[in-house]
Amino acid sequence: MFIDWKNLFAGAFMALALAGSAGAAGEFPNAPIRVIVPYGAGGTGDMVARIVGENAGAELGKAIIIENRSGANGIIGAQVASKAKPDGYTLMFMATGHVILPNVQSVPYDWHKDFTPVFGITATPLVIAVNAKSGIKSFADLVAVGKKAPNGLNYASGGAGSVSHLAAARLVRDLKINGTHVPFRGFSPAVQALLGDQVNFICATVADVIELSKSGNVRLLGVTAEKRQPLLPDVPTMKEQGFADFYASSWNAYVAPTGTPPEAIERLNAAFAKATADAGVQERLGSLGVSVMPKNRSELVKFMNDEEARWHKVIKDNAIKLEH
Known part of the structure; x- marks a missing residue:
């Protein structure tokens, strides 16, 4: 009996190809x-x-x-x-x-x-943080520092145009004081700038400063949430301190x-x-x-x-x- 191996293999290959393509189309993800x-x-x-x-x-x-x-x-x-x-x-x-x-x-x-x-x-949420060694314990203290400095307050952020930048810029305006923005590529270098006294304050995420707060290296003045945070029960919200609609x-x-x-x-x-x-x-x-x-x-x-x-x-x- 003659077997057309060429056509047999071709048909088998086609069947496998179709089965494979159907499986790929119907099974996500496959990589x-x-x-x-x-x-x-x-x-x-x-x-x-x-x-x-x-x-x-x-x-x-x-x-x-x-x-x-x-x-x-x-x-x-x-x-x-x-x-x-x-x-x-x-x-x-x-x-x-x-x-x-x-x-x-x-x-x-x-x-x-x-x-x-x-x-x-x-x-x-974000928190407004200062160097614990700065002596700043409130927003009134922060304003006092800014008024003494020729160019007002220097503040760091995780990047120009970031939410931390905009929140800090708004805070400076709400405090009615001059400010200079110092952007960094991410929160980590911004926090290091704060610890190195290169800036007066930063707006950072809770995660980026929580351990430094626990160790006493930074002081948190306020949190930009609607209510106090479980990890920071002693840090008041911005609303509690008179900043209306200050959420970020x-x-x-x-x-x-x-x-x-x-x-x-x-x-x-x-x-x-x-x-x-x-x-x-x-x-x-x-x-x-x-x-x-x-x-x-x-x-x-x-x-x-x-x-x-x-x-x-x-x-x-x-x-x-x-x-x-």
């Missing part, structure tokens, strides 16, 4: 997922991304790999992510600054058009390049939702002073639009300029 963190390793955002990513990766059955792309106040990472293939295998760990920056400078991305929301995960938080959310398949978005959304609901994850984040802020896609869109509008008003009302 590791890259999350671009647009800040350096070791910072609060980086730690949050790793904690949540570890748990979500286990849920997805594929590793979530953190890729730090720092620089230009988060712009470099955002640009890389916006140009990534929209297949679900590249996400960006978006931060507050990404919706603020377009209001104060030209950026090479449009977060409304270039990204699609996946899931909102965390938020942490550093939040994070996962976004994907526009065009990412809806089924991939939904699978990722479910994994991150489950990860942030995990008691162990919440405990680890809580130890950093970070609160879980679970938001689905529609909630996240509204939240980001509201944040942009709120900070745009602060920028306009307080005449905040990036170079300051």
Whole structure:
């Protein structure tokens, strides 16, 4: 009996190829997922991304790999992510600054058009911190120091145009005193500048100064939250001290390049939702002073639009300029 091996192998190959392509199309993910963190390793955002990513990766059955792309106040990472293939295998760990920056400078991305929301995960309030050796124990003391200095107060932030910059700039204006902004690439060097007496105060996340507060190296004058924080029960809110509507938080959310398949978005959304609901994850984040802020896609869109509008008003009302 004659067997047409050529046609037999061709048919078998075609069947395997079709089966493989169907499996690839129906099974997401089938490879590791890259999350671009647009800040350096070791910072609060980086730690949050790793904690949540570890748990979500286990849920997805594929590793979530953190890729730090720092620089230009988060712009470099955002640009890389916006140009990534929209297949679900590249996400960006978006931060507050990404919706603020377009209001104060030209950026090479449009977060409304270039990204699609996946899931909102965390938020942490800021604190106004001074060097404990400075003798400053209140905002009245801070004003007194500023009035004695020729150029007023020097304040550091985690980057020009960041939420810490805008919150500090607003504080200086609320105190009716001159101020000079000293930007750094992240909170860690800003904190070191404070400890080195290079600046009078900083607005930093709770996570970046909590241990220094416990050790007595920095003093916290106020927290930019609606209520006092569990890790800082003795630190009053800004509202308690007469600063109306002085709320600011550093939040994070996962976004994907526009065009990412809806089924991939939904699978990722479910994994991150489950990860942030995990008691162990919440405990680890809580130890950093970070609160879980679970938001689905529609909630996240509204939240980001509201944040942009709120900070745009602060920028306009307080005449905040990036170079300051």
